[in-house]
Amino acid sequence: MGSIRTWCLLAAVPIAGAACAKRLTPPADLDRNARTFIAALQRSGVDSALHRAQFTGNADTIRSRLAVGQALVRSLALSSITPIGWTTFREPGVTRFALTYEAEGRDSSAFLTVTFLRSDSASPIVGFGWQATGGRLSEQTAFSFRGRGPRQYLFLALAGLALGLCLTGAIIALTHRMGVLWILFSLVGLGQASINWTTGQSFFEPLRIQLLGVGFMRGAVGPWILSWSIPVGGVLVLVKWAFRWEPEVKPPASPPVAV
Numbered sequence: 001m002g003s004i005r006t007w008c009l010l011a012a013v014p015i016a017g018a019a020c021a022k023r024l025t026p027p028a029d030l031d032r033n034a035r036t037f038i039a040a041l042q043r044s045g046v047d048s049a050l051h052r053a054q055f056t057g058n059a060d061t062i063r064s065r066l067a068v069g070q071a072l073v074r075s076l077a078l079s080s081i082t083p084i085g086w087t088t089f090r091e092p093g094v095t096r097f098a099l100t101y102e103a104e105g106r107d108s109s110a111f112l113t114v115t116f117l118r119s120d121s122a123s124p125i126v127g128f129g130w131q132a133t134g135g136r137l138s139e140q141t142a143f144s145f146r147g148r149g150p151r152q153y154l155f156l157a158l159a160g161l162a163l164g165l166c167l168t169g170a171i172i173a174l175t176h177r178m179g180v181l182w183i184l185f186s187l188v189g190l191g192q193a194s195i196n197w198t199t200g201q202s203f204f205e206p207l208r209i210q211l212l213g214v215g216f217m218r219g220a221v222g223p224w225i226l227s228w229s230i231p232v233g234g235v236l237v238l239v240k241w242a243f244r245w246e247p248e249v250k251p252p253a254s255p256p257v258a259v
Contacts (some may be wrong), residue, residue, distance in 0.1 A: 026086040026099045030123060034099050034114035035081060037125055041066070042073045053125035054117075069130050073112070076105030081112070094119045098127070109133050143197060143224045151202065152226075155195040159228040162189055162213035169234025172241050186237050189213030189229025198223035 025031075033052070041049040046066050055062045082102045089096040097116040102109060115127030169186030173179070192208035192215070195201070208229065215227040 026083055027097070030086075030097055030099060030116050030118075031083065033116070033123070033125065034101070037114055037128070038073065038081065038101075038103075038112060041070050041128075042078065046070055049128075053128070055126065055128075066128070069128060072110060072130050072132060073103070076103055076108055076110060078103055078105055080104045084111075096126075097123075102133075148197070149200055151200050152195060152197060155193070155202070155226055155228065158193070159214045159216075159226055162228040162231045165231040165234035165238070166213040167234075169231065169237035173237050176241060178237065178240070182233070182237055185233030186231075187212060188233060189231045191230050192227050193229070194225050194227035196223050197226055 026034075037049055037052050040052055046063055049066060049070070050063070080103075082104070084100050084102050086097060086099045089098070095118045097118060099114050099116070101112045101114075103112050110133055111131045113127070113129040114125060115129075116123045117126045166187055166189060170183050173182040173186050189210045189212070190208075192205045192210050194203055194205070194215075210227065210229040213229045213231045213234070216224065217227075218224045
């Protein structure tokens with residue numbers, strides 16, 4: 001990642017960093033140095049930023065690429081820089097930290113990623129990436145039906161169905177006195193199918209148990225994640241109730257009548 005090629009590819013890191021970050025607030029010393037670097041690039045220029053970093057590669061290429069990043073940062077007329085996540089990559093003897101920020105200006109915004117290589121003795125900046133965005137992250141990842149595809153609506157319908165079957169099964173198990181275990185079994189779903197509501201990316205985790213068979217969550221930043229599980233307990237209760245079998249009770253035979 002010390003090469004200029006990898007340094008430029010850091011522009012692709014922000015969204016992944018936001019999703020995989022250990023916590024929203026990065027280490028205080030790295031956060032301070034990252035903000036100082038960005039401020040130097042914006043106000044003082046490329047040379048000032050280079051003095052605060054240790055990029056490796058062709059000097060002319062690094063300078064020209066950094067000038068492109070400077071033009072973007074200056075065009076934003078920054079009003080705020082907000083951390084949206086950070087990731088770590090452990091290597092022998094060192095740890096690589098990638099800090100991602102949402103930089104907001106008057107009319108536009110961008111993701112900025114500053115990468116550090118931390119060892120026992122120092123934590124130099126070894127990478128800087130940027131990615132212009134069409135608007136604020138909170139607006140792009142808001143829960144909305146605008147622009148959503150069939151997959152999102154299918155997951156929403158299946159989530160509603162899973163929730164309905166779990167609740168219905170629990171109510172039937174309660175009213176027909178099937179026992180506490182059946183009630184509890186009805187309230188959980190097995191497996192978990194999830195979808196990123198913004199991008200439509202989906203994934204399935206078979207070894208999961210989900211209360212009420214449905215989930216809807218979002219971290220401090222990033223997209224909403226909608227999930228549903230297979231309501232096995234609720235379905236079994238419905239089957240048990242619908243096809244219940246009771247032995248036929250014959251009336252007692254009448255005693256013979258004497259004539």
